[in-house]
Amino acid sequence: MSHQPVVVGIDGSPAADVAVKWAAAEAASLGSELHLLYVVAPGHPPADAGHIVNRAVEQARQLQPDLVIDGRLDLGAPSTVLVKASAEAATVVIGSRGLGTMVGALFGSTGLDLVANARCPVVVVRPDLGSLAGTRVLIGYDGSPAADTALDVGLDYAHRHDLDVRVVAAQPAGTGLHHITEDELRTAVHERGGHGAELVQITGHPAEHILRLASDAALIVLGARGRGGFTGMLIGSVSQTVLHHADCPVAVIPAAATGG
Secondary structure, three states: OOOOOEEEEEOOOHHHHHHHHHHHHHHHHHOOOEEEEEEEOOOOOOOOHHHHHHHHHHHHHHHOOOOOEEEEEEEOOHHHHHHHHHOOOOEEEEEOOOOOOOOOOOOOHHHHHHHHHOOOOEEEEOOOOOOOOOOEEEEEOOOOHHHHHHHHHHHHHHHHHOOEEEEEEEEOOOOOOOOOOHHHHHHHHHOOOOOOOEEEEEEOOHHHHHHHHOOOEEEEEEEOOOOOOOOOOOOOHHHHHHHHHOOOOEEEEOHHHHOO
8 A cells, every 4th residue: 555645736727637537446455545736826716716626525535435625726827836746656647738838739848848947757648548457567667766766656656557568669770879688678677576567679769669569558658867868857758758748648757767
């Protein structure tokens, strides 16, 4: 049983409703509390703020009657408040739309700030997820500390939800930098108990291969910034591309979640 809660950002949007559904199932699987957090700008709380929180609590309670659920309203910038909450959370869950993102933006500034700075894994759930459930967890691996944590998170999730695992090490074409050997990949996965995982090594753009190989995934797990990231860049192009285009929930491991 986890003693850290699953935190989900809510705002009354369809995206937040789907995030609550995913987060409630994850909290139940972990044996954790579920904390529903509605963040609004100081001095401008919407008139229906209490209704939005109560509705989300009731939604979660109907989905998982045995959960301990806490719903609350907080003041501030959504990303700032959620980053603070992440310091004591097992994971933070948000919808890919909502939480103040611009209309039409699949993944906005709140999500990017959270993924860059959170102290725990961040799961981003699409609002159009529907009822289709994948059969495996896909983990992107490049040998970085965040990728090692992604292995831990992905293998644990797969074990709890009885899912297959596919670990993908994609080598960008035209460079020998950060190459992961077959033995290094196998050792990293097997040391974490992933003996039944499918290991895939491939050359090409990592994000394109991850998205292609995740067509049957229930969850994608990857680091926010791998070994090829530029100094000071807290979320890399691979994780940004996957977050924008994945058809399933994506769990991202921020550098701060690994002590980076």
